[in-house]
Amino acid sequence: xYLLYAPARRLALVxxxxxxxxxxxxSPSAASGTSTISGTVFYxxxxxxxxxxxxxxxxxxxxxxxxATGQSQVAYTASxxxxxxxxxxxxxxxxxxxxxxxxxxxxxxxxxxTTTGSLFPQKTVTVSWSATVDFGWRAIVRSATYxxxxxxxxxxxxxxxxxxxxxxx
Numbered sequence: 001x002y003l004l005y006a007p008a009r010r011l012a013l014v015x016x017x018x019x020x021x022x023x024x025x026x027s028p029s030a031a032s033g034t035s036t037i038s039g040t041v042f043y044x045x046x047x048x049x050x051x052x053x054x055x056x057x058x059x060x061x062x063x064x065x066x067x068a069t070g071q072s073q074v075a076y077t078a079s080x081x082x083x084x085x086x087x088x089x090x091x092x093x094x095x096x097x098x099x100x101x102x103x104x105x106x107x108x109x110x111x112x113x114t115t116t117g118s119l120f121p122q123k124t125v126t127v128s129w130s131a132t133v134d135f136g137w138r139a140i141v142r143s144a145t146y147x148x149x150x151x152x153x154x155x156x157x158x159x160x161x162x163x164x165x166x167x168x169x
Contacts, residue, residue: 033091035127037065041079041099044114044136051136057083058137062100068124070096090127097133098122111137 041058042051051057058079065075065087074095079085099113099121113121114136125131 033089034129035090035092036086036088036130037090037095037097037125037127037133038084038086038130039063039097039133039135041083041085041135042137043111044138047114047138049114049134049136051083051134055136057081058135059083061085061103061135063135064098064100065090066096066098068094068096070098070122092128094124094126096122096124099135107137110140112140114138 040051041061041063043056043058044051045055046052059081061079061083063077063079063085064073065077066073074090075087077085077087104121112119115134116123121135123133125133
């Protein structure tokens with residue numbers, strides 16, 4: 001089961017079932033350290049998993065920082081004009097960084113993540129000082145060529161012999 005997180009004002013998607021998200025907006029233990037998690041949200045047009053020159057950033061995309069279980073919100077931010085986001089003042093530990101469900105839903109028909117290792121835009125990370133979690137998106141390639149249904153021919157051995165052909169290669 002995958003949890004795609006949204007802040008309390010939106011919906012969280014659990015698998016394909018939408019449920020109301022009831023989450024704490026801060027975690028005292030997470031806000032008492034010096035660690036940071038940051039990253040970039042971008043269109044990964046060459047599918048490399050890294051932002052290369054010429055690949056456009058995705059600004060104003062919601063990013064949630066959750067505890068390791070994915071049940072409690074630690075922080076929430078949006079990517080800036082260059083696609084960058086940052087969570088700072090974190091205690092060392094495990095966190096889940098998740099793309100906002102509403103922003104993901106707007107992309108999912110034509111784009112899939114290249115940096116999370118799955119179709120779901122979220123990643124679990126262990127941070128002791130700093131960590132980077134990027135969200136690259138590649139276009140879904142669909143075929144524009146019509147493929148006619150295949151026709152299957154069944155030949156009997158006697159029909160092949162009648163035409164002078166052998167059933168053996």
